[in-house]
Amino acid sequence: MGAILEIDGLHKRYxxxxxxxxxxxxxxxxxxxxxxxxxxxxxxxxxxSVAGFLRPDGGRILCDGERLDRLPAHKRDIGMVFQNYAIFPHLSVFENVAYGLRARRVEPVEIRRRAMDALRLVQMDTLADRRPDQLSGGQQQRVALARAMAIRPRLLLMDEPLSNLDAKLRVEMRTEIRRLQxxxxxxxxxxxxxxxxxLAISERLAVLxxxxxxxxxxxWDVYQAPGSAFVARFIGTSNALVGRLVATDGDRPQVEFGGWTTRARPRDGLAGRVLAVFRPEALSLATEAPSGPDASAGEAVVVSREFLGAVLRYRLRLDDGRLIYLDEHKPDATRLRGEGVRVRFTVQPEAVMLFPVEEPL
Ligand SMILES: Nc1ncnc2c1ncn2[C@@H]1O[C@H](COP(=O)(O)OP(=O)(O)OP(=O)(O)O)[C@@H](O)[C@H]1O
Ligand SMILES: [Mg+2]
Known part of the structure; x- marks a missing residue:
């Protein structure tokens, strides 16, 4: 079992x-x-702050109950991977990984064994003699990972380690990082x-x-049940519209947006103006006209259409000018709606999340 990390009331100003x-x-x-x-x-x-490269103004950091923030960085027993690789350009792959072990005065035989073990883990052992400029971005990032792990730290910290890689490699590497961890x-x-x-890589996550x-x-919980409008809008693609709560009877509150209404997920303590956040997948194109004063449905005009592979994403303009996204899964090529076409849509009430309007947008 790895170490428990506690961060308690951390403050920092620049x-x-x-x-x-x-x-x-x-x-x-x-x-x-x-x-x-x-x-x-x-x-x-x-x-x-956790790694010890920065001194916070207040608060405590504990690792297995010990005050980590009172130790200098090199005594914290932490492996760190940075956004820009930060591997030494003049050292071979092997020497990059051995560096932290030498600094810790590990025996040479042990250095060789542990560095090669770490390189094997990231499948870079056969390239141990290369220099960084002879490696691809993904390979350099593997070396950075091996270097962080070779010291067998009690904590591993990674700051946007994949941001310099192309989209496909990012997805491959994140799976690999998770497997190694x-x-x-x-x-x-x-x-x-x-x-x-x-969402893909974490066991748990904090939204800051x-x-x-x-x-x-x-x-799953952060996606399905965001605790604030900020989280709802930050996670996933979201539609966010200010509307008016017109009924709170029954299980589902009803919200009105200039000419159309939808029922929504229940939430206490709201009245008057509300912010409704709903994802594009909560909307479907409909053939029937929205019926009854209770309908979770509306009409809009297609502004544009984006093919995303498994999903067709429409951008729609409501009658009051506001724009929303609608995702069609398993799109039917014979039923594409072109630009300027008026469409009807329905909304899944369960997927409409309501928040107070005063939260910052
Ligand atoms: N050395 C510094 N001097 C002054 N302000 C700083 C310094 N470092 C960071 N900041 C400011 O502190 C805030 C937090 O910065 P930080 O680098 O922690 O953000 P971040 O979440 O890592 O962002 P990013 O996703 O862009 O890397 C920002 O407003 C930033 O401008
Ligand atoms: Mg940053």
């Missing part, structure tokens, strides 16, 4: 800029935990601003916004 405004998180032993959030929300600041059982904190990557934790949970 001059006038508040980067962390009281972050508390508990990361379980052996867990793959992700920090997800938009650019500038404090992910790197948090990770570097599972095999070794190292408690891992992974940083990304890519919500799809976070402006230096605060918005929500912590399993990927």
């Amino acid at each position: 001059g006038d800029v508040g980067a962390l405004a009281g972050v508390s998180l508990t990361i379980r032993g052996g867990e793959f935990f992700t920090l997800l959030g938009p650019s500038g929300c404090g992910k790197t600041t948090l990770l570097r 599972r095999e070794l059982g190292i408690t891992t904190v992974y940083v990304t601003h890519d919500q799809e990557e976070a 916004n402006a230096g605060r934790v918005e929500q912590v949970g399993f990927p």
